[in-house]
Amino acid sequence: xxxxxPKMGWIIxxxxxxxxxxxxxACGGGGGGGGIPYKNAGIFVQQTIGGVDSLDPxxxxxxxSGEQLYYIYEGLVGYDGTSTDTFVGLxxxxxxxxxxxxxxxxxxxxxxxxxxxxxxxxEDVEYSFERHLVTDxxxxxxxxxxxxxxxxxxxxxxxxxxxxxxxAVEVVNSTYVRFNFVRAFPMTTFLQILCGSWGSxxxxxxxxxxxxxxxxxxxxxxxxxxxxxxxxLNDKAMGSGPWAxxxxxxxxxxxxxxxxxxxxxxxxxxxxxxxxKFVQEWASRKLALxxxxxxxxxxxxTNMNELLNVTGVNAISSLPELTIDxxxxxxxxxxxxxxxxxGALDGNGIPPNFFTDINVRKGFSYAFNWATYIADAMxxxxxxxxxxxVSGLPYFNASSPMYSFCSTxxxxxxxxxxxxxxxxxxxxxxxxxxxxxxxxxxACEILANNLFAINPKIQVSVxxxxxxxxxxxxxxxxxPMFQIGWLPDYxxxxxxxxxxxxxxxxxxxYQSYNSTLVDSLIEExxxxxxxxxxxxxxxxxxxxxxxxxxxxxxxxxxxxxxFTTYIHGFEFNPTTCGQAGSLYYMTKxxx
Amino acid sequence: xxxxxxxxxxxxxxxxxxxxxxIASDGRKVKRPPPASGGLLTFSxxxxxxxxxxxxxxxxxxxxxxxxxxxVGVTLFIFGITMLFSPLERATLYVTNIRxxxxxxxxxxxxGLDRPFVIQYGTWLGQVLRGNLGWSQVISMRVGEALIRSxxxxxxxxxxxxxxxxxxxxxxxxxxAAHKDKPFDHATRVVAIMGWSLPSFWLGLILLMIxxxxxxxxxxxxxLSITAGILVDSAGFIRYTHLNTIDAILNLNGTVLLxxxxxxxxxxxxxxxxxxxxxxRLMRSSMLESLGKGYILTARAKGLAERVxxxxxxxxxxxxxxxxxxxYLFAGLASGxxxxxxxxxxxxxxxxxxxxxxRLDIASVLGFALFSAFLFVIINLxxxxxxxxxxxxxxxxxxxx
Numbered sequence: 001x002x003x004x005x006p007k008m009g010w011i012i013x014x015x016x017x018x019x020x021x022x023x024x025x026a027c028g029g030g031g032g033g034g035g036i037p038y039k040n041a042g043i044f045v046q047q048t049i050g051g052v053d054s055l056d057p058x059x060x061x062x063x064x065s066g067e068q069l070y071y072i073y074e075g076l077v078g079y080d081g082t083s084t085d086t087f088v089g090l091x092x093x094x095x096x097x098x099x100x101x102x103x104x105x106x107x108x109x110x111x112x113x114x115x116x117x118x119x120x121x122x123e124d125v126e127y128s129f130e131r132h133l134v135t136d137x138x139x140x141x142x143x144x145x146x147x148x149x150x151x152x153x154x155x156x157x158x159x160x161x162x163x164x165x166x167x168a169v170e171v172v173n174s175t176y177v178r179f180n181f182v183r184a185f186p187m188t189t190f191l192q193i194l195c196g197s198w199g200s201x202x203x204x205x206x207x208x209x210x211x212x213x214x215x216x217x218x219x220x221x222x223x224x225x226x227x228x229x230x231x232x233l234n235d236k237a238m239g240s241g242p243w244a245x246x247x248x249x250x251x252x253x254x255x256x257x258x259x260x261x262x263x264x265x266x267x268x269x270x271x272x273x274x275x276x277k278f279v280q281e282w283a284s285r286k287l288a289l290x291x292x293x294x295x296x297x298x299x300x301x302t303n304m305n306e307l308l309n310v311t312g313v314n315a316i317s318s319l320p321e322l323t324i325d326x327x328x329x330x331x332x333x334x335x336x337x338x339x340x341x342x343g344a345l346d347g348n349g350i351p352p353n354f355f356t357d358i359n360v361r362k363g364f365s366y367a368f369n370w371a372t373y374i375a376d377a378m379x380x381x382x383x384x385x386x387x388x389x390v391s392g393l394p395y396f397n398a399s400s401p402m403y404s405f406c407s408t409x410x411x412x413x414x415x416x417x418x419x420x421x422x423x424x425x426x427x428x429x430x431x432x433x434x435x436x437x438x439x440x441x442x443a444c445e446i447l448a449n450n451l452f453a454i455n456p457k458i459q460v461s462v463x464x465x466x467x468x469x470x471x472x473x474x475x476x477x478x479x480p481m482f483q484i485g486w487l488p489d490y491x492x493x494x495x496x497x498x499x500x501x502x503x504x505x506x507x508x509x510y511q512s513y514n515s516t517l518v519d520s521l522i523e524e525x526x527x528x529x530x531x532x533x534x535x536x537x538x539x540x541x542x543x544x545x546x547x548x549x550x551x552x553x554x555x556x557x558x559x560x561x562x563f564t565t566y567i568h569g570f571e572f573n574p575t576t577c578g579q580a581g582s583l584y585y586m587t588k589x590x591x
Numbered sequence: 592x593x594x595x596x597x598x599x600x601x602x603x604x605x606x607x608x609x610x611x612x613x614i615a616s617d618g619r620k621v622k623r624p625p626p627a628s629g630g631l632l633t634f635s636x637x638x639x640x641x642x643x644x645x646x647x648x649x650x651x652x653x654x655x656x657x658x659x660x661x662x663v664g665v666t667l668f669i670f671g672i673t674m675l676f677s678p679l680e681r682a683t684l685y686v687t688n689i690r691x692x693x694x695x696x697x698x699x700x701x702x703g704l705d706r707p708f709v710i711q712y713g714t715w716l717g718q719v720l721r722g723n724l725g726w727s728q729v730i731s732m733r734v735g736e737a738l739i740r741s742x743x744x745x746x747x748x749x750x751x752x753x754x755x756x757x758x759x760x761x762x763x764x765x766x767x768a769a770h771k772d773k774p775f776d777h778a779t780r781v782v783a784i785m786g787w788s789l790p791s792f793w794l795g796l797i798l799l800m801i802x803x804x805x806x807x808x809x810x811x812x813x814x815l816s817i818t819a820g821i822l823v824d825s826a827g828f829i830r831y832t833h834l835n836t837i838d839a840i841l842n843l844n845g846t847v848l849l850x851x852x853x854x855x856x857x858x859x860x861x862x863x864x865x866x867x868x869x870x871x872r873l874m875r876s877s878m879l880e881s882l883g884k885g886y887i888l889t890a891r892a893k894g895l896a897e898r899v900x901x902x903x904x905x906x907x908x909x910x911x912x913x914x915x916x917x918x919y920l921f922a923g924l925a926s927g928x929x930x931x932x933x934x935x936x937x938x939x940x941x942x943x944x945x946x947x948x949x950r951l952d953i954a955s956v957l958g959f960a961l962f963s964a965f966l967f968v969i970i971n972l973x974x975x976x977x978x979x980x981x982x983x984x985x986x987x988x989x990x991x992x
Contacts, residue, residue: 043817251946284936468951
């Protein structure tokens with residue numbers, strides 16, 4: 001047999017190896033040392049998770065979509081820098097509220113143009129809001145309820161008439177637009193609502209040209225409550241913001257380009273392009289930041305330490321996010337739930353009304369260790385809160401009472417619960433968290449372990465379930481306790497206390513928490529135009545949350561941002577969607 | 592299923608090989624009609640023999656018609672599995688916001704999620720027949736469009752990876768067999784075992800850390816860099832195929848071509864390292880079997896050069912199992928290399944299917960299943976036709992002489 005073949009094979013193998021060894025160092029870009037290379041001048045690139053759901057302001061209700069809409073569109077007003085309750089004019093340059101707070105009138109700024117060059121008029125503003133109210137995809141859970149609530153005192157369009165919508169928003173003359181409320185409404189709250197992406201002003205002529213609602217009332221219901229696939233503006237956008245939509249290629253990326261018609265002047269826009277890439281793999285995002293291919297990356301809390309003290313990375317910390325995670329006690333568990341054992345307080349289960357006993361709720365609250373939770377699950381970057389009204393909201397009271405871990409008090413309350421039966425017989429039930437959420441898993445384990453340590457007869461098992469199953473079980477009231485977080489729509493206490501405490505609120509309803517006093521306070525606070533009275537109401541609600549203990553309020557996370565050091569001017573406003581903040585006021589330069 | 596069928600075919604081919612070939616002194620094969628009976632004859636009658644081009648066409652039509660029960664079966668199975676989830680759980684798929692919990696009954700009614708299985712499946716099938724695969728919650732677009740958008744990324748990976756895998760596997764497998772138990776054989780065996788044993792997510796991450804992390808941006812993930820992406824999105828660049836390399840060539844744009852190739856190296860390498868090992872071992876064992884046949888002994892006895900014996904006579908028969916496996920390899924890669932696509936942000940079919948499965952996006956999962964089953968049946972058909980190119984005794988339409 002000839003020796004020709006092995007030689008060839010060996011030659012190829014050795015050649016490939018040699019080639020690799022020779023080429024790689026030659027191509028090398030620094031061998032891991034040094035800082036981050038400066039790339040893509042004039043372009044802001046961020047890599048994050050998730051993906052844009054829709055570019056229709058009447059549908060988009062997620063932060064990824066909201067962030068892009070924030071760059072493309074402008075509303076009548078925006079938040080003033082880092083403030084959450086003072087405003088600057090955008091499409092409007094001034095506004096005035098009626099003395100009885102039942103109307104607000106905006107003067108439309110002259111000279112504002114959409115990115116296609118069309119002039120922005122009062123008619124565009126009227127059309128935009130009426131169009132959002134007409135579209136209102138309430139089956140899809142859209143954000144338009146926030147407009148309906150102040151304007152018509154309803155939560156969706158299922159029972160409104162064309163006349164009601166038409167009267168809610170009206171053009172006063174060529175430069176003024178007026179909003180009419182069915183009753184007095186706090187103007188600060190309404191302006192906060194207008195700051196969201198659901199307040200975007202779109203180009204009327206362009207939208208009609210795309211096939212959207214034609215501004216007539218004969219068949220407006222044809223455009224009402226559409227399915228996602230029927231949205232005309234799902235993948236299109238035409239706003240007056242600093243950037244315009246260039247290309248959206250779901251799910252991978254969305255590219256925006258400078259709006260050369262921007263009313264503040266083309267030269268004021270700091271980036272030619274904004275590119276957002278949705279990359280699920282953390283290692284890829286991290287390497288992109290270190291290679292200079294991204295200016296900002298989303299970093300999971302558990303990986304934050306990997307980017308600390310890295311040359312070229314600007315880690316901005318201690319940002320009080322307007323979010324809160326909480327345990328909720330289910331006071332009316334369905335009797336056939338498989339997570340309550342025997343369904344009786346016989347040592348092998350819990351009764352469906354187990355958490356109606358205030359002693360159980362308080363005992364459990366004292367059994368939770370916030371210090372361990374903040375250290376282990378939150379990497380030390382969170383602050384305990386005692387009620388849904390968190391830091392950064394008006395009327396937040398830092399000195400309102402909070403529970404703290406105390407085995408003595410926990411023992412005392414648990415001994416008193418169910419007239420001593422709980423302490424004597426013990427109990428068994430299951431705590432559920434959504435699969436993959438290590439933070440929530442840690443919270444469950446802390447509570448379960450502490451309860452077991454207090455009384456070994458109190459046995460709580462921890463189980464992971466898919467997110468879809470978890471949601472379904474909240475709806476069916478199957479879980480003894482559930483754990484979930486809240487992202488606000490706008491920075492008003494009402495947006496927090498309503499879901500947590502009102503008997504028809506998103507969470508309170510499914511835990512069967514019901515208090516006539518609480519309901520009346522919340523309803524009064526929502527529409528009160530008296531700041532002093534609102535302060536009293538929200539102060540009282542914070543106290544009631546502590547006294548009633550309908551859940552274990554966990555923590556308000558402190559966020560971080562990881563930019564390259566080439567990015568300057570970041571300002572944190574907790575209401576801004578996305579990680580980047582207000583890019584219009586930021587710059588990118590190589591020092 | 593395929594391996595058993597393939598091995599029967601292989602045995603049958605081997606059983607008549609010696610009788611059907613004469614070897615000329617210069618190494619050329621002299622074709623001689625096969626006998627009127629035997630393994631190949633039986634096979635040929637069963638599959639091909641209809642006479643002329645009509646036979647090939649009839650065969651293709653029959654195989655394409657087979658698609659219908661395959662697709663119905665696959666989708667019925669997957670649809671059945673999703674029915675194990677309660678209507679409420681399936682309705683939560685439509686929940687993009689926690690506030691929507693109240694609307695779940697309306698969602699169930701709107702999409703008929705509580706109707707009997709047969710009605711739900713029938714409704715879906717009716718939509719599909721009208722060209723509507725449903726709405727993808729994962730990508731926020733129609734499933735058909737999502738599949739079309741995802742295919743180019745995966746196809747580009749497969750187009751580059753499969754030839755590398757097959758040619759490298761055949762080359763090293765052939766040489767390993769030709770030098771059985773020699774150092775070269777041992778070396779390829781070690782390399783093959785290492786390649787086969789490496790978890791793709793680990794290999795991908797390591798490659799990424801070295802060539803993107805350590806060498807700061809040398810071989811990046813994704814499909815294009817920022818600047819090349821802007822070029823591709825510009826009005827002057829026409830997207831003929833959405834395969835970046837092909838489009839770059841058609842647009843005569845060297846910048847985009849080089850950039851696209853740079854982004855392909857790591858994912859292609861990750862896929863190749865693992866799959867080359869398999870092809871190499873398969874080729875080696877198939878070659879060893881061929882080299883032990885009588886006609887090889889005859890060829891050597893006639894004084895043919897070893898290169899001719901190995902490359903022309905032994906390798907040709909040994910290729911049949913490799914072709915079968917290569918077809919499935921291509922189908923497998925084209926229907927998604929989940930881990931590789933995820934690690935390298937190559938958002939193709941695999942990534943789409945993974946996301947759909949994780950989020951219980953039923954319409955997307957069913958759409959992917961349809962695509963995948965379709966692809967496998969078609970590639971199976973192509974592989975069958977390819978056999979005729981490998982072995983001159985198998986000729987579509989010529990039948991048995």
